[in-house]
Amino acid sequence: LEPPKTDQPHIQGPSLWPIGFxxxxxxxxxxxxxxxxxxxxxxxxxxxxxxxxxxxxxxxYSAPAVVEPETRPARVVAPAAVEDAAxxxxxxxxxxxxxxxxxxxxxxxxxxxxxxLGFMVAPAFVGQHAKRVDVGPITDFPEGQYTITTxxxxxxxxxxxxxxxxxRNNGVVNGDPSFTIISNRxxxxxxxxxxxxxxxxxxxxxxxxxxxEEVTIIxxxxxxxxxxxxxxxxxxxxxxxxxxxxxxxxxxxxxxxxDGHLVLLGTYSVAYVKxxxxxxxxxxxxxxxxxxxxxxxxxxxxxxxxxx
Amino acid sequence: xxxxxTKKSGSRLVQVANxxxxxxxxxxxxxxxxxxxxxxxxxxxxxWFHTLGSATLTAFIVxxxxxxxxxxxxxPDPNSAYESIQHITNDLTLGWLVRxxxxxxxxxxxxxxxxxxxxxxxxxAYKYPRELNWIIGVxxxxxxxxxxxxxxxxxxxxxxxxxxxxxxxxxxTAPFLGPFIAQFLRGGAEIGPDTLARFYSLHMLVxxxxxxxxxxxxxxLVIRLGVSPNPWTKDGxxxxxxxxxxxxxxxLTRPSSRGKAE
Numbered sequence: 075l076e077p078p079k080t081d082q083p084h085i086q087g088p089s090l091w092p093i094g095f096x097x098x099x100x101x102x103x104x105x106x107x108x109x110x111x112x113x114x115x116x117x118x119x120x121x122x123x124x125x126x127x128x129x130x131x132x133x134x135y136s137a138p139a140v141v142e143p144e145t146r147p148a149r150v151v152a153p154a155a156v157e158d159a160a161x162x163x164x165x166x167x168x169x170x171x172x173x174x175x176x177x178x179x180x181x182x183x184x185x186x187x188x189x190x191l192g193f194m195v196a197p198a199f200v201g202q203h204a205k206r207v208d209v210g211p212i213t214d215f216p217e218g219q220y221t222i223t224t225x226x227x228x229x230x231x232x233x234x235x236x237x238x239x240x241x242r243n244n245g246v247v248n249g250d251p252s253f254t255i256i257s258n259r260x261x262x263x264x265x266x267x268x269x270x271x272x273x274x275x276x277x278x279x280x281x282x283x284x285x286x287e288e289v290t291i292i293x294x295x296x297x298x299x300x301x302x303x304x305x306x307x308x309x310x311x312x313x314x315x316x317x318x319x320x321x322x323x324x325x326x327x328x329x330x331x332x333d334g335h336l337v338l339l340g341t342y343s344v345a346y347v348k349x350x351x352x353x354x355x356x357x358x359x360x361x362x363x364x365x366x367x368x369x370x371x372x373x374x375x376x377x378x379x380x381x382x
Numbered sequence: 383x384x385x386x387x388t389k390k391s392g393s394r395l396v397q398v399a400n401x402x403x404x405x406x407x408x409x410x411x412x413x414x415x416x417x418x419x420x421x422x423x424x425x426x427x428x429x430w431f432h433t434l435g436s437a438t439l440t441a442f443i444v445x446x447x448x449x450x451x452x453x454x455x456x457x458p459d460p461n462s463a464y465e466s467i468q469h470i471t472n473d474l475t476l477g478w479l480v481r482x483x484x485x486x487x488x489x490x491x492x493x494x495x496x497x498x499x500x501x502x503x504x505x506x507a508y509k510y511p512r513e514l515n516w517i518i519g520v521x522x523x524x525x526x527x528x529x530x531x532x533x534x535x536x537x538x539x540x541x542x543x544x545x546x547x548x549x550x551x552x553x554x555t556a557p558f559l560g561p562f563i564a565q566f567l568r569g570g571a572e573i574g575p576d577t578l579a580r581f582y583s584l585h586m587l588v589x590x591x592x593x594x595x596x597x598x599x600x601x602x603l604v605i606r607l608g609v610s611p612n613p614w615t616k617d618g619x620x621x622x623x624x625x626x627x628x629x630x631x632x633x634l635t636r637p638s639s640r641g642k643a644e
Contacts, residue, residue: 195566202571231574234460263551265544304548363554363561375557380565 089130094123210281215243270298458582463538532585
């Protein structure tokens with residue numbers, strides 16, 4: 075019986091550069107969404123790691139194989155002329171063709187897959203900043219009274235983008251008009267919160283602003299604050315959570331007054347509000363998804379928000 | 383010449399009837415493949431519980447068929463989606479039936495998947511060597527549930543809209559990646575026309591494609607590994623061997639010895 079061959083040639087450990095390459099590619103993809111410098115950094119990482127990876131992978135072919143000392147004697151004892159001839163061909167044709175086929179296949183697959191997947195994912199994240207919305211002259215908003223104001227957030231998208239804000243004119247404070255503008259998107263899971271009080275439909279006003287967008291303004295009295303029909307979240311008149319599952323106060327709109335018109339800007343998230351009306355001190359955060367906390371340990375679970 | 387014919391003594395009529403099958407078999411081997419699939423041996427003591435997998439497959443086929451037909455009339459656009467659903471239900475001949483089959487069939491599909499999973503779990507049919515098939519089954523369950531979620535938005539009525547808002551925002555509460563998942567599902571920072579079209583595409587192209595592939599793998603493994611014997615069966619895997627042991631099935635391979643009696 076022939077003894078089993080235990081003399082195995084030393085096998086190189088797996089290269090770690092693919093991991094660096096993957097990190098670089100991930101950095102590029104994240105950077106495409108977040109920031110341009112990150113794309114450059116990611117690209118550099120990816121290219122450097124790719125070159126090192128290639129160098130690692132082709133080491134066996136490009137340089138004479140480093141033979142482990144203990145395997146050398148076995149080969150010296152019985153050198154076969156045929157083996158020498160075979161060893162001289164360090165990069166056989168078949169290996170090259172195999173690599174070329176796989177490599178070309180990967181390139182073709184990448185050329186197709188990267189734009190397709192990018193087109194699937196990127197539009198959801200790029201250019202998502204809120205448009206400015208003119209909701210009409212500030213005289214439409216009676217002082218000290220809440221109104222249900224609906225408007226098109228994105229007129230090009232049509233009625234599907236109709237949003238509701240609860241707007242209260244706090245009057246003029248230090249020469250500047252003051253407004254409380256609360257989003258009706260529940261901070262629990264995004265259902266529309268409703269005013270807990272009478273709605274004066276007969277005093278409904280409609281205004282046409284901008285490119286034929288219709289704005290409706292209905293005065294109301296949210297004596298019981300705001301309540302959500304889905305899971306019973308309840309808020310006071312300033313949007314502070316008072317009961318139910320919401321994790322923070324209601325979001326608010328930033329606004330400006332231009333040529334006597336109230337213009338809504340972006341939305342921001344609110345942890346809580348102290349005091350009321352024009353004196354409100356708002357604990358303000360970048361806009362978060364409903365259900366995501368903005369402060370405390372739980373907010374560490376949501377370190378990055380995709381909204382730009 | 384023909385390989386299908388088992389009865390050489392068939393009448394001329396039978397030969398004529400078999401000719402197309404022989405023609406097909408000679409060129410593709412498909413007839414033999416179908417026969418292999420349909421006439422494979424199964425443990426003797428399996429019963430109605432073992433039909434739940436086929437029932438789930440049938441429910442899936444019903445969903446595919448009715449879904450394809452519904453797609454001929456449905457319009458995935460916020461301005462016309464609701465109207466097109468009303469048109470299907472109220473105006474088109476038999477539209478109410480096909481939509482109803484698809485709507486209720488969706489629940490049937492999900493419920494049968496759970497029953498099938500319970501059967502496999504309680505009968506220990508997920509054990510070696512069938513773990514991979516359990517894993518594929520889990521993926522099928524997740525994909526099937528995602529089908530249900532994406533399909534729920536398509537009627538574009540108040541229930542559909544707000545249920546999807548809540549569903550997307552539940553995804554948004556997942557740690558770290560949640561807000562990104564939610565924004566991907568929405569197709570933007572807000573729900574809009576793209577959300578409906580996106581859900582439609584996922585519902586009728588991406589997810590069914592995934593389901594087809596996974597079901598193919600699932601069935602391949604069922605055929606390759608055979609139907610598992612009942613855990614209480616005398617000749618099942620791990621059970622005490624009887625005196626007739628040498629010819630008894632191991633339960634881990636396709637049964638072969640049982641057929642010898644024929």
